[in-house]
Each structure stands twice: as C-alpha cells, then as structure tokens.
Amino acid sequence: MKIEKIEIKPFGLSFEPEFHITIEYSIRETSKLPIRFNGYLFLDRFRFAFLHEYEFNHGRNDLLTSTSSTRNSEKKDSRIFVAPITRQALSKLEEKRNRDPKGDLKFNLHVNFIFLEPTFDEVTQNIQQGKISLPTTSNSSLFRITNSNLDEEIKISSSDWLHDFSPVFQRGKFQVFELPIPNGLTDSTELSKRLNAAIVSLRDMKDARNEADWNKVVKESRPIWELIRNKDEIKESLRRDDIHEATIVSFGKLIDSLFDFSSKFVHRESRDNEVMTNKASKEDAEFIYAVSVSLLNLITKKVTR
Numbered sequence: 001m002k003i004e005k006i007e008i009k010p011f012g013l014s015f016e017p018e019f020h021i022t023i024e025y026s027i028r029e030t031s032k033l034p035i036r037f038n039g040y041l042f043l044d045r046f047r048f049a050f051l052h053e054y055e056f057n058h059g060r061n062d063l064l065t066s067t068s069s070t071r072n073s074e075k076k077d078s079r080i081f082v083a084p085i086t087r088q089a090l091s092k093l094e095e096k097r098n099r100d101p102k103g104d105l106k107f108n109l110h111v112n113f114i115f116l117e118p119t120f121d122e123v124t125q126n127i128q129q130g131k132i133s134l135p136t137t138s139n140s141s142l143f144r145i146t147n148s149n150l151d152e153e154i155k156i157s158s159s160d161w162l163h164d165f166s167p168v169f170q171r172g173k174f175q176v177f178e179l180p181i182p183n184g185l186t187d188s189t190e191l192s193k194r195l196n197a198a199i200v201s202l203r204d205m206k207d208a209r210n211e212a213d214w215n216k217v218v219k220e221s222r223p224i225w226e227l228i229r230n231k232d233e234i235k236e237s238l239r240r241d242d243i244h245e246a247t248i249v250s251f252g253k254l255i256d257s258l259f260d261f262s263s264k265f266v267h268r269e270s271r272d273n274e275v276m277t278n279k280a281s282k283e284d285a286e287f288i289y290a291v292s293v294s295l296l297n298l299i300t301k302k303v304t305r
Helices: 087-099 158-168 190-210 214-219 220-238 245-263 282-304
Strands: 001-011 018-027 031-042 046-053 075-084 105-118 121-126 132-135 142-157
Touching: 001 142, 001 158, 018 105, 018 282, 031 075, 031 087, 046 087, 046 105, 087 105, 087 190, 105 190, 190 214, 190 282, 214 282, 220 245, 220 282, 245 282
Parallel strands: none
Antiparallel strands: 001 018, 018 075, 031 046, 031 105, 046 075, 105 142, 121 132
16 A cells, blocks of 8 residues: 555635545555545654544445456545644644745654455355355455554645645745855955854854744844944945945945844843833844845845945
8 A cells, every 4th residue: 555646735724724635546456445544744753733534435435346356456546635734733834944045944754554355265156046146255254354553654845835724824925036045255354253153143043943933033134234344345236236325325224223222122221221122023023134145145146236
C-alpha cells in the first residue's frame, strides 16, 4: 500500500482555519474493505491537528470482493479529510515558514487506514442447478481487522501559502517581492566595516523575528542606523549615481528619523529625561526589519556600483 498523491487546500466553509486534504492511495489486496481512517499532522514531531474524514462514503459504493483471484490486483482509491487548526498552531506554522530559506512550509502527515479483510477461502460445490461458491475457514473466523500506517511530508510553497491559504485563514493579503540580502564587502574602509556589521545584524534580527521577540528585533537593528556616522561616504555614493543634491539631503534626514524612531524602543529616557516605556509589537518589528533590509540593499548597491 502506498500514497500516490496528496492535495491540500484551505477549507473556506468554516469559521476556524482548516486544511482540506485529499489522499489518493493504491492497494494490491482489493478484497480489503476500508472501514475507518485516523490521521494526524505533525510539526517538528509535535501534533497540531487531527484528520477527520469528510462525508465518509458519500456517493460511494465499496464492495468486498470475495474471490481470491483478485487479491493481488491493484486498486486505487481516494479519501477526503478536513484538519481543523487552532490559532496557536497556525502561528507556529507561520513561524516555521519564516525560518525556511524559501519561505515554504513543511510538515508531516500520518494516516492510519483500517480495513476489514476476509480470512476465508472459497470452495466450489456442484448442485443440481449448477455450481455454487461457499466460504470455508480453518479458524472459525470469516474476517479480521487490519491496518496500515503511511507517513508523508507535506510542502506548501511560499507563494501558495501567501496567495491561497492566508486570505482564507483571515491573516490578510500579502504583497510578495524579492529583496536580496546584500553580501559583505571585502575592503577595509570604515564604511565597509559598518556595512558588514549591519549585514550581520540582519541575521540577528531575523532570529529574533522567528522567536517573536519584537523588542529584540528593533534592538538588533542598531548597527544599521549607526551607518549615519558615515553620512559623507553615503552621500558621495549617491552623487556618483546621479542623485540630485536635494534628494540626498532628504535621504539623510530619512535615516536620521528612522534611527530616532527605532532608538525610542531601546532607550529608557528621552532627550528631556522623560521616562519612556515603548513596547514593540509585531507590526513595529516587521516595519523596522523590512526598512532595514531595503536600506542596506540600497546603500550596498550604491557603494559598490
């Protein structure tokens, strides 16, 4: 017995998030009659959902074949399941997806197929009207219950998750675009050293983001805003790229404002010695992270062009 194909979709006709899973499988013993299915979904060995068969036997006509001649032929069948997901489990799935280099989501499926299997053989007897086939058994049992366990890895691509699943699960719509993480610079100038330190900080920010430590995400962005100490070098790079002087001045003010904004989540006191209690939320951390990646990508390309 083996799984031939798995299709997974978001189930829209539910107030809570659910996966809609179709499993196509093949089995050689066609005399087996499926009677029940159990299944689970696992993320890093932790179970996060049960599989429930959707409309069992709806429109189906499963027949138990008693002739031994068909027991070695192959039969293909499919079953449909729904898997309700809690909001906490959905958040864990999102965290797992964020840690994947391509943004894909991978988890594991375990399904248990329970069958009713005949244990009798057939004997043919001649009667006046012709021949009849009768069951015969040596252990006083005509049937037995057997089961088969199958495991499979499920992968949902980043684009499918963002465009197909997230809107159904009411996690909002996403604008997907590619923004490369800049490579480190090889020269030993002060600007290059600061750029390399800032690039390393992106990894620390991403780790904090995956841990949902939003304040730490903002805190780890500090090396990026310290780039403003190299304003003259950055401005010169912009000039070489045919950026107007007024635009360069605005860019400097932008960096100053972003640094001032992010520092408010780190410092306890304002410039007027006022005690500040700023707690970063997810949207604050996501904003700082996205701007940090964009800013480093821009400056690195300007400097190396």
